[in-house]
Amino acid sequence: MEARNFFDVWPGIFLVDFFRYFITAGLAFLIFWVIGKNHWRHLFIQKVFPQNKHLVREFAYSMSTVIIFSLIGFCIYLSVKAGYTRIYDDVAEFGLFYLFISFPVTVIFHDFYFYWTHRFMHLKRVYKYVHRVHHESTNPSPWAAYAFHPWETVIQALVFPIMLFSIPLHPIVITLFLLYMIVRNVIGHLGFEIFPQGWTKNKWLSWTTTVTHHNIHHERFHTNYGLYFTWWDRWMKTEDSTYHQKFDEVKSRPKISRERSKASVTISVFLITTAFISNAQSVEGKWTTYNEETGSPLSVIEIVKVDNSIEGKVSEIFLEPFQGDDPICSKCSGQRKDQKVVNMNFLWGFKKDGSEWTNGSILDPQNGEVYSSKLWLEDINTMKVRGYGGMMDLFYRTQTWKRIGTSENNSPVGRWHTIDDTWNKVKSEVEIIERNGELFGYIRKIFLLPHEGKDPVCIACEGKLKNAKIVGMTILNKFKQKGDKWEDGDILDPGNGKVYTASIWLVDNDELRVRGYLGPFYRTQTWKRVKSSTTQLGK
Numbered sequence: 001m002e003a004r005n006f007f008d009v010w011p012g013i014f015l016v017d018f019f020r021y022f023i024t025a026g027l028a029f030l031i032f033w034v035i036g037k038n039h040w041r042h043l044f045i046q047k048v049f050p051q052n053k054h055l056v057r058e059f060a061y062s063m064s065t066v067i068i069f070s071l072i073g074f075c076i077y078l079s080v081k082a083g084y085t086r087i088y089d090d091v092a093e094f095g096l097f098y099l100f101i102s103f104p105v106t107v108i109f110h111d112f113y114f115y116w117t118h119r120f121m122h123l124k125r126v127y128k129y130v131h132r133v134h135h136e137s138t139n140p141s142p143w144a145a146y147a148f149h150p151w152e153t154v155i156q157a158l159v160f161p162i163m164l165f166s167i168p169l170h171p172i173v174i175t176l177f178l179l180y181m182i183v184r185n186v187i188g189h190l191g192f193e194i195f196p197q198g199w200t201k202n203k204w205l206s207w208t209t210t211v212t213h214h215n216i217h218h219e220r221f222h223t224n225y226g227l228y229f230t231w232w233d234r235w236m237k238t239e240d241s242t243y244h245q246k247f248d249e250v251k252s253r254p255k256i257s258r259e260r261s262k263a264s265v266t267i268s269v270f271l272i273t274t275a276f277i278s279n280a281q282s283v284e285g286k287w288t289t290y291n292e293e294t295g296s297p298l299s300v301i302e303i304v305k306v307d308n309s310i311e312g313k314v315s316e317i318f319l320e321p322f323q324g325d326d327p328i329c330s331k332c333s334g335q336r337k338d339q340k341v342v343n344m345n346f347l348w349g350f351k352k353d354g355s356e357w358t359n360g361s362i363l364d365p366q367n368g369e370v371y372s373s374k375l376w377l378e379d380i381n382t383m384k385v386r387g388y389g390g391m392m393d394l395f396y397r398t399q400t401w402k403r404i405g406t407s408e409n410n411s412p413v414g415r416w417h418t419i420d421d422t423w424n425k426v427k428s429e430v431e432i433i434e435r436n437g438e439l440f441g442y443i444r445k446i447f448l449l450p451h452e453g454k455d456p457v458c459i460a461c462e463g464k465l466k467n468a469k470i471v472g473m474t475i476l477n478k479f480k481q482k483g484d485k486w487e488d489g490d491i492l493d494p495g496n497g498k499v500y501t502a503s504i505w506l507v508d509n510d511e512l513r514v515r516g517y518l519g520p521f522y523r524t525q526t527w528k529r530v531k532s533s534t535t536q537l538g539k
Contacts, residue, residue, distance in 0.1 A: 441476030460497030
């Protein structure tokens with residue numbers, strides 16, 4: 001009787017739990033990791049996608065979880081038949097108000113249960129036997145929603161019988177809870193931040209966990225233990241200190257289309273502006289191009305004169321950690337197909353026509369298209385580049401480029417040399433840019449001695465910056481102007497991987513003071529502005 005009852009009932013329970021997991025995780029994976037992978041690539045929280053073998057491992061462990069969940073489900077079925085649970089069928093027994101209120105009660109109780117069992121599973125003596133399997137997914141996919149060790153599976157499942165034996169619940173509420181649980185679980189492991197910008201700072205919404213919240217836990221292990229809500233992490237001081245900053249960073253990334261392992265760099269030739277013409281200045285030299293949405297530097301274009309025309313090549317590209325490195329022009333045609341963008345001929349054929357250079361061509365490495373173009377100087381340090389498209393070149397957009405080594409008066413914006421405190425030698429070149437009223441700084445170049453190698457990485461950094469290349473790394477974040485100073489920012493020291501609060505101010509237009517704080521103590525550095533002549537000498 002028992003064996004027949006088991007084989008009659010258990011397969012149905014197994015299939016329900018399997019499809020609950022497979023449909024939810026599968027749809028999320030299909031939409032975000034397959035169909036919309038390139039479209040939403042800028043919202044992928046971590047730098048790179050996990051290898052396929054990790055996805056297979058997640059799915060395999062999830063299948064063992066489905067089996068264990070369904071076995072526990074069968075035990076619950078027997079308990080229901082024996083009348084041991086508090087499940088009730090008649091809504092009138094407790095009323096409509098209780099029916100509605102019992103659902104949030106189950107969610108809140110589950111969040112409480114999850115937080116504390118989660119903390120328990122992170123104890124040293126417990127972790128390696130119970131929870132380590134789940135944390136092998138340091139960069140989780142939707143398939144990781146059920147990727148548990150069998151012991152953890154039992155702990156995760158016990159919350160359900162506890163509720164059924166202690167709280168009167170209607171089947172409608174039970175169904176809603178099971179659906180809510182799997183949907184939120186999959187969202188937590190989605191990898192793409194789908195919550196809108198400003199969510200973590202809204203007093204009515206910030207108590208709900210985001211994708212970034214749980215992703216940070218998978219990456220760093222010892223913070224952000226909550227499942228649905230952030231309040232336990234806040235109350236117990238376990239919320240990651242970088243959570244809000246990381247969420248804002250992900251949501252502020254520009255939308256960039258790229259292939260999985262080939263970062264297509266956005267060097268767009270189109271920005272809207274007006275211009276006036278300058279007659280006598282040369283366009284030869286190095287120019288910085290900028291991102292239209294964020295204002296951050298995109299690339300350096302070096303323009304040279306060839307006979308009676310000018311040509312330009314991409315000499316440097318500035319990539320964020322999530323954009324990969326050494327991009328190729330995957331959509332170019334002919335000899336440029338799949339060639340590296342750096343050192344690629346970017347513009348050519350421009351002839352002098354009065355105060356303009358006209359009848360030229362310019363390449364957009366993002367889409368591989370070549371546009372007719374002209375360019376002219378707005379002033380000695382500002383150039384306008386206009387690309388034409390559409391039928392008969394009726395449409396155009398214009399980009400502003402800045403000559404390297406120039407700066408805005410009385411502003412830290414520009415390129416700076418950092419100076420070694422001991423040897424008084426130039427250590428690096430940092431470019432400071434302004435974005436939405438805040439200052440950010442990127443390492444553009446490092447001056448190394450022969451024994452220091454060629455392309456250092458930040459081995460002491462944490463999280464996504466661990467072992468990331470120092471060149472191109474953001475080290476200054478979110479400085480806000482207060483009087484003559486820029487304050488309330490953070491500065492990263494790639495030498496030790498630590499982040500300090502900091503302030504910066506100009507002594508004069510060519511000297512910048514940078515002060516980092518550690519509690520009541522501080523240390524101040526002097527940076528020197530990079531000038532055009534310095535840049536030319538460094539060629």
